Amino acid sequence: MSAENSTGGLAIVDKYYQGYGSRARELKKQGKQIMGYLCAFTPVEIITAAGFVPFRIKGDVNEPITKADTEMETIVCPLVRSWFDMSLKGKYEFLDGLVISHACDSMARSKDIWKYTLGLPYFHFIDTSHAIDDSSLDFFVSILGTFRKSLGGFIGQEISDESLAQAIRVYNENRQRIWDLYELRKSDPPLLSGAEMTRVLVAAMGLPVQESIKLLEGVITEVKQRQPAVGAKLPRIMVVGAEVDDAAFIELIEDAGASVVTDDLCPGGREYRAFVKTEGDPVAAIAERYLRGIMCGRSYVEQKGTYPEYLEQRFGHIARAAKEYNVDGIVLYIYKYCDPFGFEVPAMKSYLEAQGIQVLYLEDEYSMSTVGRLRTRIQAFLEMLGTR
Amino acid sequence: MTEEKKPEERKKRRTATEAAASIGPMVKAMITDVQKAREEGKPIAFTFIACAYDEIIRAMDIVPSWVENYAGICGAKRDAQRFLERAESLNFSRSLCTYALCGLGFDSWREELGEMPPDAPWGGQVKPTVMLGSGQILCDPRNKWFQAAQHYMPDVPVYDVSLPYPAYADDYDFHETEGYYVKHIVEQLRGLIDFLEEQTGHKMDWARLEELVDLVDRTYDLIVDTYDLRRAIPTPMGTGDAMNTMVPIQFMMATQQAYDFFTNLNAELKDKIARKEGVIEDEKYRLIWGGGLPSWFALGDFNYFNSKGAVFPVETTYRTLESTRDFDIDLKKIKDPLEHIAWRWVKTWTYWYDKARKRPGSHPDVERLIQYIEDFKIDGIVMHEAFSCRSWHVGLIWQLNHLKKIYRDMPSLILESDIIDISSYNEADTRARIDAFIDTLEAVKDR
Numbered sequence: 001m002s003a004e005n006s007t008g009g010l011a012i013v014d015k016y017y018q019g020y021g022s023r024a025r026e027l028k029k030q031g032k033q034i035m036g037y038l039c040a041f042t043p044v045e046i047i048t049a050a051g052f053v054p055f056r057i058k059g060d061v062n063e064p065i066t067k068a069d070t071e072m073e074t075i076v077c078p079l080v081r082s083w084f085d086m087s088l089k090g091k092y093e094f095l096d097g098l099v100i101s102h103a104c105d106s107m108a109r110s111k112d113i114w115k116y117t118l119g120l121p122y123f124h125f126i127d128t129s130h131a132i133d134d135s136s137l138d139f140f141v142s143i144l145g146t147f148r149k150s151l152g153g154f155i156g157q158e159i160s161d162e163s164l165a166q167a168i169r170v171y172n173e174n175r176q177r178i179w180d181l182y183e184l185r186k187s188d189p190p191l192l193s194g195a196e197m198t199r200v201l202v203a204a205m206g207l208p209v210q211e212s213i214k215l216l217e218g219v220i221t222e223v224k225q226r227q228p229a230v231g232a233k234l235p236r237i238m239v240v241g242a243e244v245d246d247a248a249f250i251e252l253i254e255d256a257g258a259s260v261v262t263d264d265l266c267p268g269g270r271e272y273r274a275f276v277k278t279e280g281d282p283v284a285a286i287a288e289r290y291l292r293g294i295m296c297g298r299s300y301v302e303q304k305g306t307y308p309e310y311l312e313q314r315f316g317h318i319a320r321a322a323k324e325y326n327v328d329g330i331v332l333y334i335y336k337y338c339d340p341f342g343f344e345v346p347a348m349k350s351y352l353e354a355q356g357i358q359v360l361y362l363e364d365e366y367s368m369s370t371v372g373r374l375r376t377r378i379q380a381f382l383e384m385l386g387t388r
Numbered sequence: 389m390t391e392e393k394k395p396e397e398r399k400k401r402r403t404a405t406e407a408a409a410s411i412g413p414m415v416k417a418m419i420t421d422v423q424k425a426r427e428e429g430k431p432i433a434f435t436f437i438a439c440a441y442d443e444i445i446r447a448m449d450i451v452p453s454w455v456e457n458y459a460g461i462c463g464a465k466r467d468a469q470r471f472l473e474r475a476e477s478l479n480f481s482r483s484l485c486t487y488a489l490c491g492l493g494f495d496s497w498r499e500e501l502g503e504m505p506p507d508a509p510w511g512g513q514v515k516p517t518v519m520l521g522s523g524q525i526l527c528d529p530r531n532k533w534f535q536a537a538q539h540y541m542p543d544v545p546v547y548d549v550s551l552p553y554p555a556y557a558d559d560y561d562f563h564e565t566e567g568y569y570v571k572h573i574v575e576q577l578r579g580l581i582d583f584l585e586e587q588t589g590h591k592m593d594w595a596r597l598e599e600l601v602d603l604v605d606r607t608y609d610l611i612v613d614t615y616d617l618r619r620a621i622p623t624p625m626g627t628g629d630a631m632n633t634m635v636p637i638q639f640m641m642a643t644q645q646a647y648d649f650f651t652n653l654n655a656e657l658k659d660k661i662a663r664k665e666g667v668i669e670d671e672k673y674r675l676i677w678g679g680g681l682p683s684w685f686a687l688g689d690f691n692y693f694n695s696k697g698a699v700f701p702v703e704t705t706y707r708t709l710e711s712t713r714d715f716d717i718d719l720k721k722i723k724d725p726l727e728h729i730a731w732r733w734v735k736t737w738t739y740w741y742d743k744a745r746k747r748p749g750s751h752p753d754v755e756r757l758i759q760y761i762e763d764f765k766i767d768g769i770v771m772h773e774a775f776s777c778r779s780w781h782v783g784l785i786w787q788l789n790h791l792k793k794i795y796r797d798m799p800s801l802i803l804e805s806d807i808i809d810i811s812s813y814n815e816a817d818t819r820a821r822i823d824a825f826i827d828t829l830e831a832v833k834d835r
Contacts (some may be wrong), residue, residue, distance in 0.1 A: 043505040104526045109782035130531045131524025131550040139572035150559040298549045307542030336483045343532035345479045347539045
């Protein structure tokens with residue numbers, strides 16, 4: 001059963017995916033405060049513990065970027081430009097503030113453009129270290145301490161350890177539900193398509209975490225009731241890249257005759273793999289999860305051992321996921337102007353190919369205008385997989 | 389090299405100062421010194437500019453090989469394209485930092501051949517002993533480039549120095565964060581020294597380090613004093629020359645040679661001022677190069693501005709230093725050399741913060757522009773947006789918009805091209821835009 005004729009969790013997903021931000025708008029009308037943020041490197045636990053509803057800014061591949069170009073250079077990654085364009089066009093007019101983490105140059109170097117142009121009541125930049133060694137972790141704990149104090153100052157109340165601990169528990173639960181859903185993609189054919197999964201992830205990131213958990217539970221119940229499809233089995237694909245917050249690209253792959261069964265993306269496999277420890281100082285636990293748990297190209301992993309061992313350190317988790325989900329091929333999907341992932345491509349591709357995994361590398365611009373070119377490349381890749 | 393790949397012959401660019409004219413041979417000698425060091429088995433480190441490790445490398449007698457410099461040389465000689473294309477053939481996107489792509493294309497080619505690529509500019513960039521990356525707020529390629537280069541030089545270890553500095557903020561007092569930034573930077577620099585001692589066998593000479601730390605403080609102050617002389621009307625030196633004199637700032641810091649260079653430049657500028665000798669005879673428009681790295685293959689455009697009566701007495705690019713005498717702490721009291729370096733780093737990058745806080749709605753980058761506009765009596769702003777570099781080229785449009793909002797509207801021009809990828813450059817279009825900008829300046833002056 002597809003989402004279109006669902007009345008359960010997937011129907012709600014569709015509603016929130018199509019009308020992204022509608023729930024936050026409702027909550028704002030009810031008096032809730034909504035805190036916008038970019039990217040998986042923003043510790044939503046702290047925002048939630050302060051009493052805000054964290055809301056992740058999303059782009060739109062169907063919307064031409066126009067307004068953003070009056071303030072932001074076109075050499076910024078197209079995803080960030082789309083986020084900014086949507087924000088300038090009033091799509092997220094309900095925001096009470098914005099938090100940007102130092103994930104990459106496109107976000108860090110544009111932070112002041114966001115801050116001064118949107119002029120929201122609250123703005124904070126989290127200076128997340130690139131390095132993940134012990135000194136960097138200590139530093140990041142201090143950085144998060146500053147964020148906690150700043151946000152507490154904004155609400156006029158200190159953020160307590162108890163509220164942080166509660167937020168940690170609930171976000172861990174949310175992450176677990178997402179993994180439960182990923183489990184349902186292991187069967188062949190998977191019970192949930194890749195495009196459906198992306199829509200679920202996107203819908204969830206625009207909801208208060210408790211509502212996200214409830215939504216995920218509804219989807220899991222619905223998907224478990226599905227009967228495995230019969231017929232020819234399709235190539236199983238994993239997508240690896242930066243942030244994919246629109247189902248269009250995943251649909252493109254699946255429409256070409258494949259199943260996207262897992263990913264190393266945000267929102268997705270990369271982001272939800274790591275949980276926050278529930279013991280000890282909550283800020284230290286949050287810092288460790290964000291700095292070391294999210295295996296992203298923007299972070300610098302210190303080399304241990306030989307160079308081949310180093311590649312295993314950096315990309316081994318992708319190969320293991322590919323094996324776990326019985327993947328036939330990986331599509332490496334990288335946005336133009338993305339330095340953190342762009343520099344990874346040769347090393348990552350050669351590592352994965354050395355593991356016997358076929359890789360298709362695509363560079364794209366976060367726009368539906370490139371669909372024709374991408375479709376041809378994907379079809380050729382799937383044909384190649386089919387003949388192996 | 390094939391016939392069609394030969395770089396285009398170019399006329400030597402005219403400089404206003406003898407000091408700037410002397411830079412070419414200095415850079416060539418620097419490259420030759422690295423090649424010689426390789427032959428002699430001395431440790432060589434791939435290094436980035438503005439990474440706070442100048443004194444450390446010099447005190448440990450490690451030879452720096454400035455990778456951005458070599459890419460810039462390839463660009464200036466209009467011979468970067470073959471290295472960029474090679475990087476692209478390795479699956480690096482052409483939208484990435486072209487300094488890095490040039491370096492990766494060159495290094496991978498050299499490693500494949502087992503010798504320098506044919507006709508390598510100035511003899512080529514040798515394989516290093518170590519590579520010193522940097523994770524900081526400045527630039528993603530600084531922690532990605534060397535990691536990527538290791539794919540072609542897997543036996544060359546990398547150390548990534550984390551060098552953050554506090555962000556400008558309204559929601560908290562950045563001074564409260566300085567202490568933990570400094571603590572972190574000191575730990576990172578200690579880690580760097582341990583790494584270098586282990587990898588090269590060279591021990592840190594702590595007494596030498598202290599001397600060099602003091603030398604850098606004095607060099608910073610001397611450079612600020614020297615560049616301030618350019619306030620004179622007519623200005624004795626323009627940004628075209630400053631794109632040469634950036635060499636001792638960025639590639640020779642912590643050497644007596646850099647200090648001596650600026651001592652001589654200082655004397656030369658004073659002499660020119662006394663004789664009222666300017667960059668051009670009839671100075672009509674005084675401009676600021678307000679952001680963006682230059683197109684190294686098109687530095688002649690500065691002469692084109694000059695031919696229209698325009699001079700650049702000041703620029704923000706490559707002024708990655710401030711006078712240590714103006715800091716709100718007394719650096720001389722910080723005896724530990726690593727702490728000293730860390731405080732200097734933090735105070736340099738936050739130098740404009742308190743000034744910006746005094747003007748409603750201001751921002752350090754914009755405040756700096758305003759200060760320079762007033763100090764150097766500026767009529768217009770020119771910036772350059774290099775497509776491949778997000779680090780220095782995002783926020784330029786916004787800065788101009790914000791300047792207009794909190795200060796005043798000024799004639800401005802944003803040129804578009806790249807640092808070394810000449811395929812992004814069209815001389816006729818660029819000069820047509822400069823002409824139109826000059827017309828605007830003229831119209832504003834006539835009002």
